[in-house]
Amino acid sequence: MSRTRVSIVIPNYNYGRFLPRLALSLTNQTIGIDVCEIIVADDGSTDESMAMLCHLDELPSAGFRVVELEHTGDPARVCNAGLEAASAPYAVCLDPDDLPSPEWLAACVATLEEQPRTGLAYTHFIRSEAGDCRRMELPGYSAGELARRNITAPAPLMRREVFEASDGYRANTAYYKWDFCIQAAVxxxxxxxxxATYYAHMIHGENLSLTAPANDGQAKANVVRNNPDFFPEKVADWARALLDGEPWADPFAAGTIPDGPAVEKMLKK
Known part of the structure; x- marks a missing residue:
């Protein structure tokens, strides 16, 4: 019987310079890299990524493969391609520039093994931008909070069944990770x-995290439209109106979807 427990999917585009550091982080995982398969989904990189893959290939992992894609610049598509190639009971999409602490994978795996009704496990994380590090303390899960904002971390560990039951990461929203978590809840x-805080998420000029707010309203409206059963009818009306360009539909605060009372206030203006 296979000993592989975790599929680590690494979506990559021109992040070759981070791969040696990531390889070291994976080596230090207390769960043991020998029970993890590593899958790099590469979006047609033009930098030194292919040469730097040797740092991952040389790890004593349970398996290593590269999924080479033609470049589209669509991170949702890249994640999906990697997850479709995964075979372990647990999987995670891990950005090449992020830094998991040694306890990260073990803690998330233990949670899923101890709680059979849980499909996604995540930790608090550190947000690091230009040398400024801030701890992002996340609330416990509630459907109401997830309907307002993304309360999960950038790299939740999932059961494979979560991906298989979903439409995957959807390309019509910059908030594709938030959308995916809502799919899991639905x-x-x-x-x-x-x-616990077991993860560091790096913010810099190449991150989608920085470009997403420019299209915030449409991205949020598409999250609502993608998951109509998760949101109140008034919120669905707001999403439709915003996408149709109706003037009353305010995009609302960045990264936050309005609730029913907030939509009613917009309508009364």
Whole structure:
């Protein structure tokens, strides 16, 4: 029987310079890299990424493969391609420039193994931008909070069944990770926050995290439209109106979807 427990999917485009550091982080995982398969989904990189893959290939992992794609600049598509190639019972999409602490994978795997009704496990994380590090303390899961904002971390560990039951990461929203977590909730997979800080998410000029706010309103409206059963009818009306360009539909605060009362206030203006 295979000992592979975790599929680590690394979506990559021109992040070759980060791969040696990532390889070191994976080596230090207390769960043991020998029970993890590594899948690099490469979006047609033109930098030194292919040469730097040797740092991952040389790890004593349970398996290593590269999924080479023609470049589209669509991170959702890249993640999906990697997850479709995954074979382990647990999977995670890990950005090449992020830094998981040694306890990260072990803590998330233990959560899923101890809680069979949980489909996604995530931890608090550090947001690092230009040398400024800020701890992002995440609340425990609630459907109401997830309907307002993304309360999960950038790299939740999932059961494979969560991906198989979903439409995958959807390309019509810059908030594709938020959308994916909502899909999990709609499909009755529990989400659980591990009360520890085991992850560092790097913010810099090449991150989608920085460009997403420019299209914030449409991105949020598409999250609502993608998951109509998760949101109140008034919120669905707001999303439709915003996408149709109706003037009353305010994009609202960046990264936040309005609730029903907030939509009613917009209509009364």
């Amino acid at each position: 499909n009755d997979f529990g989400l659980y926050r591990v009360d």
